[in-house]
Amino acid sequence: MNRQPDKRSRLIDAAVRIVHEQGFARTTLADIAGAAEVPLGNVYYYFKTKDAIGEALVAQHAGHYATLRKQWTQSGDARSRLVAFVQMTVDNRAALARSGCPVGTLCAELNKVGGPLAEQTGAIFTELLGWLEEQFRVLGRDADAADLALHLLSALQGVSLIAHSLGDPDYVNRETSRLTAWIENL
Amino acid sequence: MNRQPDKRSRLIDAAVRIVHEQGFARTTLADIAGAAEVPLGNVYYYFKTKDAIGEALVAQHAGHYATLRKQWTQSGDARSRLVAFVQMTVDNRAALARSGCPVGTLCAELNKVGGPLAEQTGAIFTELLGWLEEQFRVLGRDADAADLALHLLSALQGVSLIAHSLGDPDYVNRETSRLTAWIENL
DNA sequence: GTCTATAAATGGATAGAC
DNA sequence: GTCTATCCATTTATAGAC
Incomplete structure (x- = not known):
């Protein structure tokens, strides 16, 4: 939590924003990764599944x-x-x-x-x-x-x-x- | 409309019911076809696209x-x-x-x-x-x-x-x- | 009109190099 | 920790036999 506050927070903030606009199901991990400027594959280092992003959100x-x-x-x-x-x-x-x-x-x-x-x-x-x-x-x-x-x-x-x-x-x-x-x- | 009131109506009724329960995006054409007891491929004879089912619904x-x-x-x-x-x-x-x-x-x-x-x-x-x-x-x-x-x-x-x-x-x-x-x- | 098989595309998740 | 490439399941939609 202290090691990578930046990327993880960016992913959550992006998720909050985009899920609000598009809904959870329609929002792809690529959408969130793109908005947070994090490569898609790297998302899984911070969140095991899409549902885990949902919980953080x-x-x-x-x-x-x-x-x-x-x-x-x-x-x-x-x-x-x-x-x-x-x-x-x-x-x-x-x-x-x-x-x-x-x-x-x-x-x-x-x-x-x-x-x-x-x-x-x-x-x-x-x-x-x-x-x-x-x-x-x-x-x-x-x-x-x-x-x-x-x-x-x-x-x-x-x-x-x-x-x-x-x-x-x-x-x-x-x-x-x-x-x-x-x-x-x- | 008079030729096939049965299957078409069954599909719409099934769509109304299942979309209410699951939401539109989560509901697959297979779900609707299954509930209406109509083969998947046949759905496209009555509705050109999924959105067309949405409009009927x-x-x-x-x-x-x-x-x-x-x-x-x-x-x-x-x-x-x-x-x-x-x-x-x-x-x-x-x-x-x-x-x-x-x-x-x-x-x-x-x-x-x-x-x-x-x-x-x-x-x-x-x-x-x-x-x-x-x-x-x-x-x-x-x-x-x-x-x-x-x-x-x-x-x-x-x-x-x-x-x-x-x-x-x-x-x-x-x-x-x-x-x-x-x-x-x- | 009906139905099977399958094409085409999407998207969640993983492998493995770096 | 980072990132590319790709696997695999799902789902919309079509082709074409009957």
Whole structure:
């Protein structure tokens, strides 16, 4: 891990980017190797199989969201944290309309076949739901915190899917306006 | 169309079913041929390419939802039509948790590569949004009918994705309860 | 119209030189 | 650790007999 941080990281970053754009199955090892500027045969020194790249890619996403949650948790009150979470979707609307949510589309694809990789990706949602529930609980909604968390994540994932399907980031603007107002009035 | 309704229909039905379970890219022509009990080589008599099967499959879905909308439109008031729409999701929760929404997952997959097939699938959402908007307009929500339609479809697509990702139909129950109550109180 | 056999291409994975 | 060459399985698509 310390010996070759450069090439391995480059491969993972390339995988995250290209898999987001093309999906996991359509992305070839040659695509990833090419984007990372690593010869194809050398990829197998860092990752035994394509699935191993998938695991590293999912771990990268999981770590990214864990970092974001930590940052949000350290600043502001629960309400502003939830607003910040919604705002992230607004900020990403162009990429969402182009390629969908990186986690959502990956979950949808991987769960069609199953396996450990699919479960690891789904776990990102579980962690996120837990964090959201915590925030709603802080707001005094102990009774229905889990349901409110599910509602918020559903709406954001759903509008990401629709914006992606129709190639229009404006759907994200419209639905997130509603959600932000909803949070402010809770 | 009248000469061979049987084999052609069998192939489309098999494609709808298996593509829902496995996704389009992972589904081979051999899978479809096998499920429809048609020899592989014979598939090409009915469909020139794999994409042609994709188009037939998408047209099947589009027709299915058009039929449902027609039935709903003919019975009850706007409010009960919207409730019926949500109820369809509840009724399908087991399949949704197993393989996701047939249209939503197909949209997500096909829009990663683009092309006419992706747009045809997205059009199903456009038609659905239009119908939902109409119902909200009948309920007197002229000003924000389109936003309400987007909110409802987003929430349903989102919870389908989450239930699929986590393999648990109960998420569908929880979110649809909220949505039904929301419609009743509009 | 039906079906077998196979062509052509793709892509994951490995061997082995350096 | 690095990289070229290549194996091998899979899958789309076609040729051509019946």
